[in-house]
Every structure is written in C-alpha cells, then in structure tokens.
Amino acid sequence: MKRTILTAMIISMAFLNACKKEDASKKTFSLEMKINGVLWVAAKNQSGIYSTSVKSLSFTGQRGDDIFNFAKDTVTGVGTYAMPSGNIALILGSGSSQKQYNLNSSKPKSRGSVSFLNSSPNQTGLPSLASIEYPEVNFSAVLFDAFNVDSVVITEGKLRYQ
Numbered sequence: 001m002k003r004t005i006l007t008a009m010i011i012s013m014a015f016l017n018a019c020k021k022e023d024a025s026k027k028t029f030s031l032e033m034k035i036n037g038v039l040w041v042a043a044k045n046q047s048g049i050y051s052t053s054v055k056s057l058s059f060t061g062q063r064g065d066d067i068f069n070f071a072k073d074t075v076t077g078v079g080t081y082a083m084p085s086g087n088i089a090l091i092l093g094s095g096s097s098q099k100q101y102n103l104n105s106s107k108p109k110s111r112g113s114v115s116f117l118n119s120s121p122n123q124t125g126l127p128s129l130a131s132i133e134y135p136e137v138n139f140s141a142v143l144f145d146a147f148n149v150d151s152v153v154i155t156e157g158k159l160r161y162q
Contacts, residue, residue: 031061031068033139033157035090042068048159050075050135057116057135059159065094070139075116083112088141090152101143101152109148112141134161 031042042061050057056073072086088103088110103110115138139157144150 028162029061030158030160030162031059033068034155035092035152037153037155040066040068048135048161057114057137059135059137065091065098067091070114072114075114078116078118080113080115083114083141084110086114088112088139088143088154090143090154092152099145099150101145101150103141103143107144107148109151110142110144112139112143112154114139136160 029046029048031046031048033040040063043063045060045062045067047061048057048059054073055075056071057075058069058071060067060069062068067090069087069089071088072081072083074085075081084103084105084107086104090101092099092101103112117136117138118134137157137159139154139159141154141157143152143154
C-alpha cells in the first residue's frame with residue numbers, strides 16, 4: 001500500500017508540473033508549513049492547480065526525501081472547507097526510517113481544514129473560479145500513520161505565488 005500511495009503522489013506531482021504554464025511571467029511558487037512546530041519549506045517539485053471542471057484543488061511539494069501531497073474536491077468558492085473529505089499525504093524521512101502519514105476518510109482520527117483565499121476577477125470584473133491560475137490557500141491538519149497511532153500536526157500551512 002505504501003508503494004501505491006507513493007506512486008500516486010509521484011504521478012500527481014508529474015501531472016501538476018506538466019500543467020504549469022511556462023512563460024516569462026511565471027510566478028514563484030511557495031509551499032510552507034510547520035510540522036510538529038518545525039518549519040518545513042518545499043524546495044522542489046512544487047506545483048498547484050485548481051480544476052474548474054471538477055472543482056478540486058491540488059498541490060504538492062518536496063524537500064529532500066520528504067514529499068507532501070494535498071487534494072480536496074468540492075471547492076466551490078472562497079472560504080474554509082473542513083476535511084477529511086479529500087486527501088493529504090506526507091512522507092517524512094528516507095530509507096528504513098521513512099514514515100507515511102495521511103488524512104482521509106478511512107482514518108477517523110485525522111482531521112484538517114483548508115481556506116481557499118483567492119478568486120480572480122473575470123471579464124465582467126466579478127470573481128470567477130474559472131480564471132484562477134495561481135490558487136492561494138492556508139491549511140492545517142492532523143495526519144496519522146497506517147496504524148492510526150502515530151501522528152503529526154501541521155499548522156500555519158501556506159500555498160502562495162509571487
């Protein structure tokens with residue numbers, strides 16, 4: 001199962017990276033959070049996307065061997081959304097010391113929330129989710145390991161573009 005989730009996360013990162021626009025006005029992506037009170041900042045494989053067709057928000061980032069992946073559906077506008085509807089996965093460490101933590105509906109003790117902050121104005125000047133190229137969010141969560149025993153707490157999570 002660990003390999004399946006890791007494979008899904010890698011495919012997700014590749015998909016999100018392929019969806020990014022490559023032009024001179026490319027914005028800088030920033031993904032950071034505190035994990036058990038310690039600052040964690042993604043250094044590579046960072047990307048984020050809001051899909052208008054299914055109203056889902058996804059973003060990912062990596063620091064060393066640590067991989068973070070976030071997915072939330074039914075994001076219908078600016079606001080705060082409670083989880084476990086959706087999925088957050090975090091792999092920490094490397095080799096035999098690697099641990100995986102998740103938030104999803106099969107882990108009843110896991111919980112979290114995401115605040116979708118931006119809505120870009122459309123041609124009429126009114127906010128429109130259809131025109132969001134660079135989603136910006138705040139998030140927090142409590143993730144559990146496969147045995148639903150060990151946990152990590154994510155606070156002050158931020159996805160930003162500059």
